[in-house]
Amino acid sequence: MSGRPLDVLEASLNETVTVELKDGTAAVGILSGYDQHMNVVLDAPGEVEESEALGDLTVDSVEDTTIIRGDNVVSITV
Amino acid sequence: MSGRPLDVLEASLNETVTVELKDGTAAVGILSGYDQHMNVVLDAPGEVEESEALGDLTVDSVEDTTIIRGDNVVSITV
Amino acid sequence: MSGRPLDVLEASLNETVTVELKDGTAAVGILSGYDQHMNVVLDAPGEVEESEALGDLTVDSVEDTTIIRGDNVVSITV
Amino acid sequence: MSGRPLDVLEASLNETVTVELKDGTAAVGILSGYDQHMNVVLDAPGEVEESEALGDLTVDSVEDTTIIRGDNVVSITV
Amino acid sequence: MSGRPLDVLEASLNETVTVELKDGTAAVGILSGYDQHMNVVLDAPGEVEESEALGDLTVDSVEDTTIIRGDNVVSITV
Amino acid sequence: MSGRPLDVLEASLNETVTVELKDGTAAVGILSGYDQHMNVVLDAPGEVEESEALGDLTVDSVEDTTIIRGDNVVSITV
Amino acid sequence: MSGRPLDVLEASLNETVTVELKDGTAAVGILSGYDQHMNVVLDAPGEVEESEALGDLTVDSVEDTTIIRGDNVVSITV
Numbered sequence: 001m002s003g004r005p006l007d008v009l010e011a012s013l014n015e016t017v018t019v020e021l022k023d024g025t026a027a028v029g030i031l032s033g034y035d036q037h038m039n040v041v042l043d044a045p046g047e048v049e050e051s052e053a054l055g056d057l058t059v060d061s062v063e064d065t066t067i068i069r070g071d072n073v074v075s076i077t078v
Numbered sequence: 079m080s081g082r083p084l085d086v087l088e089a090s091l092n093e094t095v096t097v098e099l100k101d102g103t104a105a106v107g108i109l110s111g112y113d114q115h116m117n118v119v120l121d122a123p124g125e126v127e128e129s130e131a132l133g134d135l136t137v138d139s140v141e142d143t144t145i146i147r148g149d150n151v152v153s154i155t156v
Numbered sequence: 157m158s159g160r161p162l163d164v165l166e167a168s169l170n171e172t173v174t175v176e177l178k179d180g181t182a183a184v185g186i187l188s189g190y191d192q193h194m195n196v197v198l199d200a201p202g203e204v205e206e207s208e209a210l211g212d213l214t215v216d217s218v219e220d221t222t223i224i225r226g227d228n229v230v231s232i233t234v
Numbered sequence: 235m236s237g238r239p240l241d242v243l244e245a246s247l248n249e250t251v252t253v254e255l256k257d258g259t260a261a262v263g264i265l266s267g268y269d270q271h272m273n274v275v276l277d278a279p280g281e282v283e284e285s286e287a288l289g290d291l292t293v294d295s296v297e298d299t300t301i302i303r304g305d306n307v308v309s310i311t312v
Numbered sequence: 313m314s315g316r317p318l319d320v321l322e323a324s325l326n327e328t329v330t331v332e333l334k335d336g337t338a339a340v341g342i343l344s345g346y347d348q349h350m351n352v353v354l355d356a357p358g359e360v361e362e363s364e365a366l367g368d369l370t371v372d373s374v375e376d377t378t379i380i381r382g383d384n385v386v387s388i389t390v
Numbered sequence: 391m392s393g394r395p396l397d398v399l400e401a402s403l404n405e406t407v408t409v410e411l412k413d414g415t416a417a418v419g420i421l422s423g424y425d426q427h428m429n430v431v432l433d434a435p436g437e438v439e440e441s442e443a444l445g446d447l448t449v450d451s452v453e454d455t456t457i458i459r460g461d462n463v464v465s466i467t468v
Numbered sequence: 469m470s471g472r473p474l475d476v477l478e479a480s481l482n483e484t485v486t487v488e489l490k491d492g493t494a495a496v497g498i499l500s501g502y503d504q505h506m507n508v509v510l511d512a513p514g515e516v517e518e519s520e521a522l523g524d525l526t527v528d529s530v531e532d533t534t535i536i537r538g539d540n541v542v543s544i545t546v
Contacts, residue, residue: 275395301466
């Protein structure tokens with residue numbers, strides 16, 4: 001799963017990813033799309049997971065298809 | 079409703095979407111337009127919905143056609 | 157009045173619009189020009205309206221022709 | 235004095251303008267130049283005006299030729 | 313290991329690097345990819361190292377493959 | 391000394407200028423170079439001037455050749 | 469050592485420079501590379517110098533080769 005950042009996103013399509021945002025929140029969902037700005041589309045996981053902690057972050061699953069604008073993204077863990 | 083971010087917006091035209099902004103507010107409306115910067119145009123829903131909570135956010139329906147400049151957008155839920 | 161964001165601005169020329177800014181203020185005026193960066197030109201309305209509230213915002217009419225640089229704009233309500 | 239934002243600046247050359255900045259200050263001077271980024275050049279007015287208030291802002295005349303970088307500009311009133 | 317910034321990243325592929333972020337955190341991992349925006353991909357080190365201090369920063373190893381968006385990066389130590 | 395912003399910088403080469411920065415500081419030096427991003431190079435004045443006040447700002451002369459990145463610049467007074 | 473900003477960086481390769489960052493810190497090292505975004509590469513000086521004060525800043529030598537992303541840079545003193 002090595003490679004350039006967008007290659008890693010391509011390889012992670014339809015998998016669950018965690019997106020950490022600049023506002024201190026994080027969202028987990030199934031990566032269903034992305035573009036070159038690192039705008040991403042997350043779909044709700046089939047089974048809503050409970051909130052879980054990621055270090056100091058509380059991570060919530062998205063409940064509906066959500067587009068996250070890339071300039072808010074700190075990191076994407078795949 | 080998977081695909082690249084702008085494809086998701088295209089597929090959501092004339093549907094109700096929720097736009098979360100960097101200032102901590104959120105707006106709901108009917109998506110009537112967008113462009114490649116993720117600038118979006120929201121029209122008022124036919125029936126003004128009451129404010130509802132989205133997690134910690136208060137979400138208000140737009141009352142008139144509103145252009146939101148893309149660089150304020152955190153996420154768009156469709 | 158649907159369409160892409162700049163189409164909506166084009167259709168709103170010579171009409172009164174409300175521009176909400178990132179500094180928490182808002183200005184109302186007659187839209188007399190714009191460009192692709194969403195820089196806008198507001199002219200004073202013929203009749204100076206009193207300040208009115210827009211949610212938590214105080215909205216003042218511009219008193220002279222004012223260019224607002226686009227990167228300050230949160231939204232434009234038409 | 236309607237038109238696109240840069241047309242308004244062109245029409246305002248050699249006239250007194252007020253530039254409001256993101257740091258909450260404002261400067262008044264004679265517009266002697268500008269470019270497409272809305273960088274502007276202000277010359278000192280022939281007669282130094284006293285500070286005057288613009289809403290909550292204190293507006294001071296520039297005392298020497300001053301280049302203001304466009305990304306600091308909130309608005310330019312002509 | 314001198315050269316232009318992206319040459320240094322190229323020479324550091326598959327080596328352990330420390331990425332300092334604008335939010336005051338830092339992450340250590342094996343550099344498995346990067347692009348011209350300084351977006352980087354870090355893989356978990358084979359052996360999870362304990363948190364260690366880097367000046368005032370606490371540096372944690374990434375536990376899964378992580379894409380860090382370049383505009384959050386302050387520095388990368390190789 | 392009127393003209394477009396970069397023309398004013400060109401005309402000010404080898405002259406003493408004052409650069410006001412977004413962090414609330416200001417620097418004075420001899421303008422020895424610039425580019426289209428308004429990155430500037432200041433050389434130390436031949437004679438180190440004492441700190442002087444510019445409104446609320448304390449202005450210090452640079453002591454060595456200093457490159458200031460343009461996106462920190464609020465204004466350049468020539 | 470006059471000239472355009474990138475010419476000054478070119479002339480300063482393999483020399484000790486001080487980089488002041490937006491987070492209020494500064495780093496000193498040997499400039500071993502740069503690019504057009506003012507991303508820079510600093511190598512550790514042969515002899516680690518003690519921290520020294522630069523005005524209000526504490527300046528530390530880098531201990532390993534460090535890439536600093538240009539958008540964090542306030543100034544580079546050569």
